Amino acid sequence: MTATPDPQRFDPSPLDEARLFDLLEQPETWPEDPALQAELAGLLELHLALGHHGPALATELAPAPRARWTTSWSLAAAAVLLISLVPAAFTVRRLQTLRIQAQDTVRLEQLAQKRTQDRAWIAFFQQSTTLLQDFEQNPALCKKGEEDRRQEREMAMALLEASHQLAAQGAPLKEAEVIRASLHTWLSEVAFEDSCLSPERAKELRQWAATHNLESQAEHMERRLRGDGA
Amino acid sequence: MNLAFWMVIPALVMPVALEPLSIVAPDTPVEALFRQARDLRYAQRWFEATQAYRTLLREFPGSSRAADARYWLASSLEQDQRWDEAAEAYTDFLARHPDQRLLGKEARLNRVRCWGIRQWDSPGAVAGLASALADDREEVRIAAALQLAKRGDIRALPVLQAGLRVDGSSESCRLALLSMGAEPKAAGPAQGRFLVIRVKERDKTEALTVRLAVSLARAVGGYLSDEQLVQAKKKGVDLERLMDQALNAPKGTELFSLDDGKSTVTVTVE
Numbered sequence: 089m090t091a092t093p094d095p096q097r098f099d100p101s102p103l104d105e106a107r108l109f110d111l112l113e114q115p116e117t118w119p120e121d122p123a124l125q126a127e128l129a130g131l132l133e134l135h136l137a138l139g140h141h142g143p144a145l146a147t148e149l150a151p152a153p154r155a156r157w158t159t160s161w162s163l164a165a166a167a168v169l170l171i172s173l174v175p176a177a178f179t180v181r182r183l184q185t186l187r188i189q190a191q192d193t194v195r196l197e198q199l200a201q202k203r204t205q206d207r208a209w210i211a212f213f214q215q216s217t218t219l220l221q222d223f224e225q226n227p228a229l230c231k232k233g234e235e236d237r238r239q240e241r242e243m244a245m246a247l248l249e250a251s252h253q254l255a256a257q258g259a260p261l262k263e264a265e266v267i268r269a270s271l272h273t274w275l276s277e278v279a280f281e282d283s284c285l286s287p288e289r290a291k292e293l294r295q296w297a298a299t300h301n302l303e304s305q306a307e308h309m310e311r312r313l314r315g316d317g318a
Numbered sequence: 319m320n321l322a323f324w325m326v327i328p329a330l331v332m333p334v335a336l337e338p339l340s341i342v343a344p345d346t347p348v349e350a351l352f353r354q355a356r357d358l359r360y361a362q363r364w365f366e367a368t369q370a371y372r373t374l375l376r377e378f379p380g381s382s383r384a385a386d387a388r389y390w391l392a393s394s395l396e397q398d399q400r401w402d403e404a405a406e407a408y409t410d411f412l413a414r415h416p417d418q419r420l421l422g423k424e425a426r427l428n429r430v431r432c433w434g435i436r437q438w439d440s441p442g443a444v445a446g447l448a449s450a451l452a453d454d455r456e457e458v459r460i461a462a463a464l465q466l467a468k469r470g471d472i473r474a475l476p477v478l479q480a481g482l483r484v485d486g487s488s489e490s491c492r493l494a495l496l497s498m499g500a501e502p503k504a505a506g507p508a509q510g511r512f513l514v515i516r517v518k519e520r521d522k523t524e525a526l527t528v529r530l531a532v533s534l535a536r537a538v539g540g541y542l543s544d545e546q547l548v549q550a551k552k553k554g555v556d557l558e559r560l561m562d563q564a565l566n567a568p569k570g571t572e573l574f575s576l577d578d579g580k581s582t583v584t585v586t587v588e
Contacts, residue, residue: 280424
């Protein structure tokens with residue numbers, strides 16, 4: 089025998105949501121149990137309240153539409169970024185270019201200074217060589233058979249001044265300074281003598297220059313500074 | 319003159335191993351000693367040379383060779399790298415022989431060099447260089463300034479700037495000023511005019527530009543390679559007279575352009 093369901097009784101079997109709400113809205117179908125009736129009455133009250141305020145709540149509780157990048161504030165931010173970043177990028181690039189140019193200019197200045205210094209030293213050694221060679225030549229004679237060394241003496245005085253300048257500037261090579269000092273001493277001897285030299289004194293000066301290889305040292309240093317090899 | 323002195327002379331003479339340079343025999347003891355000291359100096363026996371000169375000055379303080387002996391004593395001390403003693407000896411020479419024009423100038427310049435070498439270790443040397451900045455000889459002032467510039471002493475700056483106008487020193491002074499981070503400021507007729515040197519190197523996209531006061535035209539040569547200098551000569555560009563050309567040329571004039579295959583250097587007046 090199969091039991092017939094009582095339509096008055098609450099069927100606890102799973103019901104769909106619409107059927108449950110229908111049952112809730114029909115208190116006459118509620119069970120007799122007062123506790124259950126009280127609980128269902130509370131639920132009905134809540135249900136009715138939700139039904140009344142639902143549309144408004146639905147609108148308010150609905151998730152906000154996702155912001156798109158095309159909205160106005162995004163555009164403004166992008167514009168600000170463009171305005172600030174693009175010039176900044178150009179500035180950075182320009183600064184890099186300027187820095188490279190400044191480094192190149194410093195290199196150029198240093199090269200120019202080095203050339204100037206080296207050429208001054210080369211000229212000194214070259215002119216000293218020429219003077220030493222001239223001193224080997226037989227010059228015109230002064231009175232009493234003395235050698236006329238006026239030109240050589242003037243040249244020696246000019247080279248002495250140059251020698252002082254070079255010493256003050258500093259030498260490109262240590263060896264250059266040593267040879268300059270040797271030449272300086274010889275130049276002093278020539279410069280401090282009279283323009284007319286006794287043959288003996290002239291011979292002494294030639295001999296001294298030869299003993300210390302002044303001419304070959306000056307030539308050697310000139311070539312070295314020119315970069316023609318040692 | 320005492321007997322001991324006469325016994326010293328052979329002792330001084332004998333150690334000189336080189337062939338005697340003098341041919342004429344000395345005629346007086348002073349000359350003999352002076353010649354002996356010189357031979358020692360020529361043989362680069364500096365210490366013995368200084369002894370010989372000191373002996374001469376002690377034994378013959380009033381001789382006609384005293385000035386020379388004092389100068390060469392100082393010079394021998396300098397050659398022997400006894401810088402402080404050398405500077406003192408030059409000072410002694412200058413004090414006792416203020417009438418020596420040529421030797422005096424040389425002594426002042428040599429003393430500046432000695433001070434220059436000692437300036438990092440000796441306050442006296444720095445004081446000496448500072449006092450030399452007020453020397454009545456321009457070349458001495460400039461030499462002292464160049465020495466002080468090595469230590470970055472700013473007291474050198476006014477003298478170095480003034481030295482830019484001196485033909486023989488302008489380049490040294492310019493380099494010294496640059497090494498001190500100071501801008502060379504040349505006054506005179508060239509003021510307000512500049513030489514603009516544009517250097518375009520092959521491997522660079524942009525040319526480098528250097529501006530020089532026209533009065534510093536002498537420095538242009540440093541920006542030219544050896545080959546460009548040869549070219550300049552062939553083209554008749556007189557670098558020594560560049561300042562005159564720049565003064566007489568209208569602004570914007572290109573004075574020359576030289577190319578050595580690695581770079582092109584163009585100089586214009588602005």
